[in-house]
Amino acid sequence: MDRVSPSAESMLREAKENGLDLLDQHEVDQSGWDYLVLHATAVDGTRWILRAPRHTDGLYLPAEGRLLDHVRPLLPVAVPDWRISTDTLIAYPRLPGVQADEFWSPTDDLLGRTIAILHALPTEPAQALGVPVFDPDRQRQWIADLVEQARAEYVIADERLRRWQDWLDATGRWPRAMVLARGDLHPQHLLVDGGRLVGLIDWADATISDPSMDFVDPYAYLSPAVFERLLADYERHGGHVWPGMREHIALRASLEPVISGLYGLETGRADLIDKARADLSRAQ
Numbered sequence: 001m002d003r004v005s006p007s008a009e010s011m012l013r014e015a016k017e018n019g020l021d022l023l024d025q026h027e028v029d030q031s032g033w034d035y036l037v038l039h040a041t042a043v044d045g046t047r048w049i050l051r052a053p054r055h056t057d058g059l060y061l062p063a064e065g066r067l068l069d070h071v072r073p074l075l076p077v078a079v080p081d082w083r084i085s086t087d088t089l090i091a092y093p094r095l096p097g098v099q100a101d102e103f104w105s106p107t108d109d110l111l112g113r114t115i116a117i118l119h120a121l122p123t124e125p126a127q128a129l130g131v132p133v134f135d136p137d138r139q140r141q142w143i144a145d146l147v148e149q150a151r152a153e154y155v156i157a158d159e160r161l162r163r164w165q166d167w168l169d170a171t172g173r174w175p176r177a178m179v180l181a182r183g184d185l186h187p188q189h190l191l192v193d194g195g196r197l198v199g200l201i202d203w204a205d206a207t208i209s210d211p212s213m214d215f216v217d218p219y220a221y222l223s224p225a226v227f228e229r230l231l232a233d234y235e236r237h238g239g240h241v242w243p244g245m246r247e248h249i250a251l252r253a254s255l256e257p258v259i260s261g262l263y264g265l266e267t268g269r270a271d272l273i274d275k276a277r278a279d280l281s282r283a284q
Contacts (some may be wrong), residue, residue: 006052063130078199097191106200112233
């Protein structure tokens, strides 16, 4: 993977070259794996978000801006409105709300409703915009490749490997119907006002794929009772909850130490490497 190291200075300079006049004061957010983010204020007082990719191998989705324009009028929550879009910089006015944290819990049905509305949208327009398609065969191959990469670097408990292989082999358990999935509904990508969802940011991971993709992160950070309520909200608003969906989500979630462990090796993050080593060596 070709990684780049964007700087606040280069981002501010490019913003100015594109007609955005910002004050010198800004806040840097280094927490994202894929992007460096700046919180800045324009001379007219408007607050802006600037985002620069950390690598150039395709995780930056050129179709993302077009997809945002497509879904913006269709969803009950806010999404970014890109005003600057280049290969090295995205800039948009800051949306309402604050980023959720790992302890956030919804107090209404808006998260489930939003996911259901998104999944009900026809997939053809999104595909025409360039959103990638991951059918079940491609998903299984991607997972198998990840596990093989991790096995070359980490000791993985036999029980984990067996469960993953049984899951990959059980082709009939994988849903054939595909939806437009936001993907990566990590708390950092949710904008909230108290317990209410008000916005979704960073749509670079959107795909046409398995509906369970949008429940993996909520499964990890919500309590079991709140997660069950989320599924009920999703189903009540038209989403399809199939037999075995919960196990399917749990198995997807169990891949987290594989993904973070490989990322740790790629970036030299000792904390991620150590955590992955400990997690993968344990039976689930």
